[in-house]
Amino acid sequence: MKKIAIIGASGYTGAQLCALITAESAYEVQGLYVSEGSADKGKALSELYPVYSHIGLRLAPLTDAALDAIVAEADAVALATEHSVSLELAAYFYDRGLAVFDLSGAYRFADKSQYPKWYGFEHDYPEVLAKAVYGLAEWNADAIKATRMIAVPGCYPTASLTALKPLKALLTDNRPVINAVSGVTGAGRKAQLHTSFCEVSLTPYGVLGHRHQPEIASQLGQEVIFTPHLGNFKRGILATITVQLKPGTTTADVAAAYQVYDHSPIVTVKQGQFPKVDDVVLTPNCHLGWKFDEESGYLVVASAIDNLMKGAASQALQCIKIHFGA
Ligand SMILES: NC(=O)C1=CN([C@@H]2O[C@H](COP(=O)(O)OP(=O)(O)OC[C@H]3O[C@@H](n4cnc5c(N)ncnc54)[C@H](OP(=O)(O)O)[C@@H]3O)[C@@H](O)[C@H]2O)C=CC1
């Protein structure tokens, strides 16, 4: 039985991951942690989330003693913390021999020079960063097995890359155009004005400047135009992507490219039938739907995931299972 510590367990992704891990027979939660000064320390997880009333675990403050206990008792740590917190904690636990599954963006760029621009900090742990593998589970299984430092992808990049990576050999130099809408849980649990009930209304944000644009580009190996939108629903992402394919590409070529997911239990691909967010919410699944116009060479592919599941916690669990082989 592998023991996993979850740090940031009172947040949306951490609590979701806790629910997933406690349902697994091969894994056990070593402990649930929040910051040392957290208003939630000592509370039962079920006080915050009555839906998890079957989980009898409490939130502990991440004190020095807790750090020692995690190192002594846990096989792995899942970091459901903001980027700058994960930056430090990942290096701390990696250096002490644990496997690290980081849900933040702190280890997703291989190139350390990207962090000041997109995350506002210098990356001070190049040796750990060099070990980091991008945890897009369907694509990087061998590397996830081989390292102890797994950077679990962002939610929009997961939806976008799952749709685009199979097409890589068919792409032209023209940038794929990704328009994506996320539910409000994508912004986390803490109170913020722009995510309060009366403020949320379908709108683009981060236009031509969201940090997921370079994340998608670096993993695809091609620049993209990425425009996220905040929608007035709780969970889920729908990314609708328009892309021009190489001259001469046929509908059969596109169908053949997507056969890469034929045996995937997670990714379902439909030609001419487009996904709905409600069909993937609370599931680990990604639903893809596409249509190709042979005359113009344009493809539209839509990708739906639950941002807290395939976009975060269930993909972290996929990585954990791939890494530990169970
Ligand atoms: N929400 C989403 O859809 C997705 C989020 N992510 C990423 O996952 C991470 C977590 O996101 P999310 O769950 O939404 O965030 P939340 O804001 O909902 O939760 C953050 C958690 O971190 C805890 N925390 C804050 N500071 C510290 C600290 N210094 N030490 C330990 N715990 C701390 C918070 O508790 P407290 O403040 O009480 O200590 C809380 O439990 C982020 O990096 C986010 O970018 C990735 C993919 C999707």
Ligand SMILES: CC(=O)N[C@@H](CCC(=O)OP(=O)(O)O)C(=O)O
């Ligand atoms: C709706 C919303 O605000 N979404 C978040 C993305 C959440 C996510 O995937 O997280 P990472 O920060 O780990 O990359 C945003 O746009 O910042």
